[in-house]
Amino acid sequence: MNPSMWLKALQIIPRIDKAEWQRLDVIAKWLISTRAAVLIMTFLSAAIAGILAFRNGTFSWGAWILVALGLVLAHATNNLFNDFTDYVRGVDQNNYYRAQYGPQPLVHGLMSKKELLTYDAFTGLIALVCGLILIWYRGGYTTLFLALGMFFVLFYTWPLKYVALGEIAVLIVWGPLMIGGGYYVLSGQWDWNVVLASLPYALGVTTVIFGKHIDKCEADRAKRIYTLPVLIGEKAGRVTVVAMFVLQYLMVTYLALIGFFTPLMLAVYLAIPAFRRVWPVYKAPKPAEKPADFPDVWPNYFVAAAFYHNRAFGVVFLLALIADSILKVWILK
Secondary structure (H helix, E strand, O other): OOHHHHHHHHHOOOOOOHHHHHOOOHHHHHHHHOOHHHOHHHHHHHHHHHHHHHHOOOOOHHHHHHHHHHHHHHHHHHHHHHHHHHHHOOOOOOOOHHHOOOOOOOOOOOOOHHHHHHHHHHHHHHHHHHHHHHHHHHOOOHHHHHHHHHHHHHHOOOOHHHEOOHHHHHHHHHHHHHHHHHHHHHHOOOOHHHHHHHHHHHHHHHHHHHHHHHHOHHHHHHOOOEOHHHHHOHHHHHHHHHHHHHHHHHHHHHHHHOOOOOHHHHHHHHHHHHHHHHHHHHOOOOOOOOOOOOOOOOOOOHHHHHHHHHHHHHHHHHHHHHHHHHHHHHHOO
16 A cells, blocks of 8 residues: 555656556556546536535535546546557657656556556446436436536547647536536536636636646647647747636626625635736746756646646635635525
């Protein structure tokens, strides 16, 4: 058992060699191969869906656990399938960008294709079982949401990412699908205000994938992977990410003004220091070499900054939403 590695893999994508890998237990291997550190973004979407259902008086612990577990495992399934797809298509070869900042199980010889597919099938099967139970529990549009989720898990890496639809897919999945769909499963209601309320956080997740695609813009262009940053260029990509940062705060403000949120949600502005810290990163092109004071995540640069802001904004958003919901349910009812 390697509990210290479990904790490390939940915080960062650890650099590890084959000898270290062979000493790890199956849980540590699963956490590293699924890039568990980024799964927190999906858990937060599930948490937001649950809190919004609580505000509506329709929260169920059993259903929410299935929603959260299913979504997190679906994301993990996609990460594994992403590695397999890019490996067999030859994308991750020749020291491609993604093989530089952390272990790629197939590229670095840590796992065979059969082993990775076994991990992927087991993970995906549990996610599917969660979805099927929720279809039995809620019915209605739940089947549609499960089908859409399966579509994005299977086809995000190819062809969506290759034709500038990957970033849009992330916005749809982490907002309307995860939060709006999760809320529907818990409450039995589709609410467009909930969909709007999902977008501030979903935009944050989209900045992360956008930042990653800016970081590997040249590598993707060489591989003929036409992400949005490849199509619009690095500078326009950087401007787009900053615009999404700003839009996160503006959308929360709008939802407070129309009364869907209480003014407590304006606490998200407490994340402004994180925004001020990452803004200078996006004002200039990526440096040719790792800055002296930069964390050990190179060549991740723009994505690291976006992840930092998304984590700060997401935590404040979640805490403010909890306070907002308590106020709505127990004080203003």
